[in-house]
Amino acid sequence: MATTEIRSEIAGKVWKIEVPAGGHVEADEPVMILESMKMEIPVMAPVTGTVMTVLVAEGDTVAEEQVLATIA
Structure with a gap:
């Protein structure tokens, strides 16, 4: 199973985590x-x-x- 890293495109502060560890996410859906x-x-x-x-x-x-975060 391949793992994909999600990286920050900017410097800033984490305001809200939309999908916690263990949650399912679709491509192009906000994770945080x-x-x-x-x-x-x-x-x-x-x-x-x-x-x-x-x-x-x-x-x-x-x-x-x-x-x-990481996604698999």
């Missing part, structure tokens, strides 16, 4: 929402599958290109 410069930026699933790990928590600060 980041906040940067008072804008909400959805982080979309690149593939359909199950969220295996969520490596951040709501309120965490994230860097650009940081791995946020």
Whole structure:
């Protein structure tokens, strides 16, 4: 089973986790929402599958290109 990493495209703060670990997600569905410069930026699933790990928590600060979650 291949695992796909979901990475942050921007530096910001995790505002809301939409799909927790163990949850099913469709491709192009939001997994979480980041906040940067008072804008909400959805982080979309690149593939359909199950969220295996969520490596951040709501309120965490994230860097650009940081791995946020994995999908298998």
